Amino acid sequence: MSALPFNLGGGTNGGFASPDPITPAEYEFIRKIVYEQSRINLGPSKKELVMARLSKRLRALDLPTYADYISMIKSPAGRDEMTNLIDSISTNHTYFFREPQHFDFLSQVVLPEFCETNAKHGTKNFRVWSAATSSGEEPYTIALILDDYFETRVKGWTWNILCTDISTRVLAKAQEGIFSKDRLGPVRPDWLIRYFDKGVGESDGFFRVKDEIRKKLTFKSLNLLAPSYPFRETFQVVFCRNVMIYFDRETQQELVNKISPLVEPGGYLIIGHAESLTNVKHPFKLVKPSIYRKE
Numbered sequence: 555m556s557a558l559p560f561n562l563g564g565g566t567n568g569g570f571a572s573p574d575p576i577t578p579a580e581y582e583f584i585r586k587i588v589y590e591q592s593r594i595n596l597g598p599s600k601k602e603l604v605m606a607r608l609s610k611r612l613r614a615l616d617l618p619t620y621a622d623y624i625s626m627i628k629s630p631a632g633r634d635e636m637t638n639l640i641d642s643i644s645t646n647h648t649y650f651f652r653e654p655q656h657f658d659f660l661s662q663v664v665l666p667e668f669c670e671t672n673a674k675h676g677t678k679n680f681r682v683w684s685a686a687t688s689s690g691e692e693p694y695t696i697a698l699i700l701d702d703y704f705e706t707r708v709k710g711w712t713w714n715i716l717c718t719d720i721s722t723r724v725l726a727k728a729q730e731g732i733f734s735k736d737r738l739g740p741v742r743p744d745w746l747i748r749y750f751d752k753g754v755g756e757s758d759g760f761f762r763v764k765d766e767i768r769k770k771l772t773f774k775s776l777n778l779l780a781p782s783y784p785f786r787e788t789f790q791v792v793f794c795r796n797v798m799i800y801f802d803r804e805t806q807q808e809l810v811n812k813i814s815p816l817v818e819p820g821g822y823l824i825i826g827h828a829e830s831l832t833n834v835k836h837p838f839k840l841v842k843p844s845i846y847r848k849e
């Protein structure tokens with residue numbers, strides 16, 4: 555493991571009084587516009603959370619009340635603020651090796667299967683799409699597994715990962731690939747040494763994914779609710795985990811209709827363990843809970 559200083563950013567927002575509580579009409583406006591733009595369904599119980607998250611936007615924009623914030627969103631200048639609003643509201647919780655059965659399945663079943671099939675047909679490029687990538691823990695977990703597999707077990711393959719999310723804030727963090735030591739607990743110690751540079755000085759306690767791994771990941775902002783997706787390539791595996799849970803059945807159906815053609819025949823769609831495709835039509839066979847194979 556090499557040792558490097560990183561730029562960790564930072565900054566504070568001191569000296570700003572808390573705004574008055576959001577009124578029912580203001581909350582209803584925010585709830586509706588967030589649903590229209592992202593299908594994130596904010597029930598009444600999310601009011602406190604919305605206020606906590608939005609008060610940070612008010613501070614950043616120097617706006618004293620939620621009414622001012624809403625006026626701003628309604629104005630032409632407010633169009634750009636929508637991204638920040640969705641960013642603040644969306645839940646980006648994630649961690650390395652979350653739902654570890656998916657990664658065991660990737661290394662023990664999917665990779666051997668594809669390498670065997672493609673040894674005969676000659677296509678030696680393995681492509682994964684992490685469709686709700688958040689701050690990067692999911693695609694970097696996949697990257698470590700792919701690199702280890704193609705370096706130590708089966709040679710001669712290239713691989714890459716497309717990483718998308720609606721939130722530009724988390725994508726920027728993912729692209730940096732810097733994680734504090736406590737986020738890296740589930741990573742094997744020898745992989746920590748092999749795949750990360752250790753921070754020094756001000757960056758002590760932080761680790762950065764090595765350049766040669768990071769350059770195999772492409773980060774793009776994408777709203778999964780967009781009418782179509784701006785890429786034509788297909789993927790052997792699509793990870794779309796812990797995002798559908800926010801969507802109603804109709805929206806889940808739309809999403810599955812758009813994702814399915816992008817999964818190669820014989821390829822996999824992996825969703826979160828708390829999610830299911832039970833109520834939507836799809837061309838997949840359930841092979842294990844939350845793991846679907848395209849026939």
Ligand SMILES: C[S@@+](CC[C@H](N)C(=O)[O-])C[C@H]1O[C@@H](n2cnc3c(N)ncnc32)[C@H](O)[C@@H]1O
Nearest residue numbers: 644646647648686688720721777778795796797
């Ligand atoms: C809970 S995180 C899941 C991260 C990772 N897939 C995992 O399972 O650990 C959910 C992510 O979905 C993203 N998201 C929410 N709505 C979205 C949408 N309409 N299009 C794309 N991403 C969305 C959020 O920004 C957030 O980063």
